[in-house]
Amino acid sequence: MGAGKSTLGRALAERLGRPFVSVDDVVEERAAASVADIFERRGESAFRELEEEAAIDLLARRRLSVVEIGGGGLTSAATRAALVESAFTIHLETTAAEAWGRVGESGRPLARDPDEFRLLFEERRALYERSDGSARDLDGAVLAAAGVHVCAGGLDHIGELVPGSGPVELVVDEHVDSFYGERARAALGRRLTAAHLVPAGERAKTAGEAKRLWSALRLGRDGTIVALGGGSTIDLAGFSAATYVRGVTWATAPTTLLAQVDAGIGGKTAIDLPEGKNLVGAFHWPARTIVDPDTLATLPASEIENGRAEVVKTGLLAGEPLWELELPDQVRRCAAFKAAVCLRDPFDRGERRQLNLGHTFAHALEAASGYSLSHGHAVALGLLGALRVSGLEDEARRVEEILRPLPATVDRDLAWEALDRDKKAEGRRPRLVLLEAAGKPRLGVEVEPKLVRSVLESLIA
Numbered sequence: 512m513g514a515g516k517s518t519l520g521r522a523l524a525e526r527l528g529r530p531f532v533s534v535d536d537v538v539e540e541r542a543a544a545s546v547a548d549i550f551e552r553r554g555e556s557a558f559r560e561l562e563e564e565a566a567i568d569l570l571a572r573r574r575l576s577v578v579e580i581g582g583g584g585l586t587s588a589a590t591r592a593a594l595v596e597s598a599f600t601i602h603l604e605t606t607a608a609e610a611w612g613r614v615g616e617s618g619r620p621l622a623r624d625p626d627e628f629r630l631l632f633e634e635r636r637a638l639y640e641r642s643d644g645s646a647r648d649l650d651g652a653v654l655a656a657a658g659v660h661v662c663a664g665g666l667d668h669i670g671e672l673v674p675g676s677g678p679v680e681l682v683v684d685e686h687v688d689s690f691y692g693e694r695a696r697a698a699l700g701r702r703l704t705a706a707h708l709v710p711a712g713e714r715a716k717t718a719g720e721a722k723r724l725w726s727a728l729r730l731g732r733d734g735t736i737v738a739l740g741g742g743s744t745i746d747l748a749g750f751s752a753a754t755y756v757r758g759v760t761w762a763t764a765p766t767t768l769l770a771q772v773d774a775g776i777g778g779k780t781a782i783d784l785p786e787g788k789n790l791v792g793a794f795h796w797p798a799r800t801i802v803d804p805d806t807l808a809t810l811p812a813s814e815i816e817n818g819r820a821e822v823v824k825t826g827l828l829a830g831e832p833l834w835e836l837e838l839p840d841q842v843r844r845c846a847a848f849k850a851a852v853c854l855r856d857p858f859d860r861g862e863r864r865q866l867n868l869g870h871t872f873a874h875a876l877e878a879a880s881g882y883s884l885s886h887g888h889a890v891a892l893g894l895l896g897a898l899r900v901s902g903l904e905d906e907a908r909r910v911e912e913i914l915r916p917l918p919a920t921v922d923r924d925l926a927w928e929a930l931d932r933d934k935k936a937e938g939r940r941p942r943l944v945l946l947e948a949a950g951k952p953r954l955g956v957e958v959e960p961k962l963v964r965s966v967l968e969s970l971i972a
């Protein structure tokens with residue numbers, strides 16, 4: 512009570528594109544009386560009965576929604592069982608003093624005396640702590656719902672943060688292993704039954720490496736794969752988790768900026784084929800993503816630049832200069848943005864495509880360079896391209912100032928062919944993600960091929 516559930520719950524529902532339902536509202540509607548009236552006339556136990564009935568009915572509907580339930584509701588064992596059965600519960604953290612500040616003297620039945628209020632708060636604390644996740648703000652609630660845990664020093668706690676209690680096998684980038692392998696092993700403790708080193712970076716994303724992992728894994732269905740490394744390791748490990756014994760649980764501790772704000776979130780996994788990148792894969796959401804921004808300390812500057820391009824992309828989509836924040840905050844805000852988009856569209860059927868902003872140009876430039884151009888560099892140019900096609904010259908100049916991408920030295924015709932091939936697969940004319948304004952993406956916009964080509968050429972040296 513007084514944690515700010517109604518306000519945050521409504522905002523969360525809006526961000527996730529789901530309806531918001533309050534158990535109290537349902538009780539009031541059914542009883543045609545206010546909660547305060549029910550307390551007054553019929554007593555607390557009558558209210559608790561109505562509350563239990565309403566909560567169980569709501570949960571039995573199993574509709575994707577955000578449900579607000581008060582701390583008192585958790586005193587019912589039947590409600591708690593229904594929550595375990597059909598909900599992901601988020602405990603909204605607050606202190607007794609903060610909560611009293613919000614509801615003290617508001618006339619609510621259980622908030623009339625500060626001492627009693629504090630006692631009740633302490634009494635119920637144990638119930639709250641059984642929640643599936645906890646949060647202090649809206650981003651925190653989104654992250655909790657997506658299974659993402661952002662915390663400096665989190666690497667030392669992955670043992671507690673990886674869900675379940677079964678055996679764990681670690682899949683780790685061989686280079687990252689030399690920095691963080693020991694800490695991860697120590698933190699996983701006795702749950703760790705094997706560790707598999709995979710080649711550093713993109714070289715891990717091959718069918719050969721997937722096959723090697725399938726043969727080496729010894730996990731049963733109760734086991735968990737934990738991926739430690741950047742997007743490449745995560746993609747390989749996630750794909751292996753999706754396919755091995757028809758799917759095992761997996762978790763990841765991403766160690767690059769790109770993976771902390773992008774690849775470690777949302778459940779897309781893939782390996783490359785000689786015919787192209789990410790051609791074989793699966794949707795398989797990690798049960799936990801443990802983001803420790805401290806691990807970025809050892810990341811080479813070029814890899815930070817790679818991630819920064821996606822951070823700027825996220826800021827443009829969110830309509831906020833997220834790239835200006837200090838790293839830990841930046842990571843948290845960007846991760847929450849991606850998490851919300853992916854929770855709204857987990858299978859990439861609609862609005863998740865906004866995350867491709869700038870990527871049509873980027874993919875064409877990467878392909879034309881024979882993949883010698885880094886993804887970050889290509890995305891930086893791609894964002895310029897998307898902003899120019901969108902007619903947002905000011906934003907384009909801003910991105911140029913922030914990321915300073917040099918024009919790509921690639922063959923113009925090759926780049927155009929790559930873009931054209933990419934887009935022909937989807938329809939006849941190029942369709943791009945554009946921005947109406949910062950924070951207002953437009954998906955699948957048909958654009959004149961001539962305009963696309965001239966903007967593409969403006970990105971080439």
Ligand SMILES: NC(=O)c1ccc[n+]([C@@H]2O[C@H](COP(=O)([O-])OP(=O)(O)OC[C@H]3O[C@@H](n4cnc5c(N)ncnc54)[C@H](O)[C@@H]3O)[C@@H](O)[C@H]2O)c1
Pocket residue numbers: 684686687690711712713716740741742743744746766767768769770773774775776777778779780781789806807808809810811814817
């Ligand atoms: N699944 C998704 O949703 C998704 C999204 C974006 C990108 N990706 C994929 O991610 C891959 C790129 O991943 P990436 O950019 O994270 O890099 P990466 O995994 O390829 O690693 C890049 C390099 O950084 C090193 N490294 C990683 N963490 C380090 C650390 N903390 N300190 C020092 N060195 C470190 C690695 O050893 C490697 O040499 C691409 O294959 C891309 O397709 C996937």
Ligand SMILES: [Zn+2]
Pocket residue numbers: 821870886890
């Ligand atoms: Zn990208």
